[in-house]
Amino acid sequence: MFKHAQLESVKAWINNPVHGTLPLYARIQRAIRQLILDGTLKAGKPLPATRALAKSLEVSRDTVETAYSQLHAEGFIQRHVGKGSLVSEQVHQLAGKKPLRRPSPNKVAHHLSQRGTAMLQGGGVRDFLAPRAFAPGVPETRSFPLATWERLERQVLKEHGTHVLLHSPPQGMAALRQAISGYVNLERGAHATPERVLVLTSSQQALALCANVLLDADDHIFIEDPVYHGARKAFEAAGLTCLPVPLDHDGMQIERLYQAPQMAKAVFLTPSHQFPTGSTLALERRLAVIEWARLHQAWIIEDDYDSEFHYAGKPKACVQGLDAHDRTIYIGTFTKSLFPGLRIGYMVLPAELIPAMTVARTLMDGHSAPIPQLTLARFIEGGHFGAHVRTMRAVYAERRNVLAALVRQYLADFLEPKVPDGGMQMPCLLNCDIPEHDAIEAARQAGIDLLGLTALHASKHDQTGFLMGFAAHSPHELEVAVKKLADVLRELKKSRTTGIKRAQ
CATH class of the missing domain: 3.40.640.10 (Type I PLP-dependent aspartate aminotransferase-like (Major domain))
Structure with missing residues (x-):
């Protein structure tokens, strides 16, 4: 059976919107293949039985069976009656018996130009591929003509x-x-x-x-x-x-x-x-x-x-x-x-x-x-562009007002909204002792995307908080997301308080 971390890695891979166009069996097959290529699943390592993995992933056994069959056909696993499925020894032979883990970014950087290193260390610009709650800069596309x-x-x-x-x-x-x-x-x-x-x-x-x-x-x-x-x-x-x-x-x-x-x-x-x-x-x-x-x-x-x-x-x-x-x-x-x-x-x-x-x-x-x-x-x-912009301007103005009201109602103990005169996102300042990074990570795990304000400052500053996009979500969707974020921040604050007391 997979370790918990390995199972979660497979789940994350198959649930990633980037891979959403692939059939489910192919997502499972490629997720397991990636674990093998990374060296996380080593040669001779047994794979979970198809029935057990299907239950863990909440998919049909036939789907997992198809994924295993594809892995076997590609030479990544071996299947034996009575012994189950094992990671193939041939995988490491294909790589010249060298570790299949990818080199760390630090090692890669030694072979880059100064400009390439700066790009790598800067992390690029993240596009929000799916309109998850509060992703900034994402427009409403469901109303597009x-x-x-x-x-x-x-x-x-x-x-x-x-x-x-x-x-x-x-x-x-x-x-x-x-x-x-x-x-x-x-x-x-x-x-x-x-x-x-x-x-x-x-x-x-x-x-x-x-x-x-x-x-x-x-x-x-x-x-x-x-x-x-x-x-x-x-x-x-x-x-x-x-x-x-x-x-x-x-x-x-x-x-x-x-x-x-x-x-x-x-x-x-x-x-x-x-x-x-x-x-x-x-x-x-x-x-x-x-x-x-x-x-x-x-x-x-x-x-x-x-x-x-x-x-x-x-x-x-x-x-x-x-x-x-x-x-x-x-x-x-x-x-x-x-x-x-x-x-x-x-x-x-x-x-x-x-x-x-x-x-x-x-x-x-x-x-x-x-x-x-x-x-x-x-x-x-x-004239279609002008008409669409006028329509969305009214829609976004309403959603901005809804988000501001919801933040004041459910997140007053954590955030202070700064209602903008325009745009598709709202700055909200943290007014509690929760670290910005911890809040962003906890929200991400709950399916919420927050852009931290700290990273947007080039010099030292004292204000922390988030940029919360509202354009892509209906008032009802905003309410559901705000309540979920309130639960996340409340739980985070509770765990921090408990940890401080234990330290004392």
């Missing part, structure tokens, strides 16, 4: 035929660049033309391009503090030195840029809806950062994060639209406003940067798929 999208996609295929099966221009399809420029000019007060739009796969790709095309390793860049973690990791992976600038209720304190002893070649901002605080950069500060960039011939990297979802009045015009000196790179994405699987973002660039950015993009992934680009262009031009 899929029938409309499907109809527009059929029109694209009928009109363009097999031409859409070829590469698209690296700068993006002309129709989509036209639609994007019209949208940002009308809705965000930008100064864009189709020629200045570069279509990408994501805002993360845009940040990586900015870091590598505009700056050299060891150059300085000003960032907000706290800051969007994906931006800081992209800059650090490129070898840049990030200089944190504190915030207040009006956003980044721009006067600190003028006072800084170290010169920076760029500043990164989320001015419309700051991540994670939700603050909006005041107009006088927008003008001040534009003047700073002009004086120092520096770049402003403006990530217009969540600007579509503003719940208190009209959002302010983007910095790019106010910049008469053409020092601002404007970044946008449709991942949050439509659906994550679309994988379309964009930049509006100063004219002088278009050739370099386009060429650099060809070295990353070449181009974006033509069919979704042309479908999105029609979706925007037909």
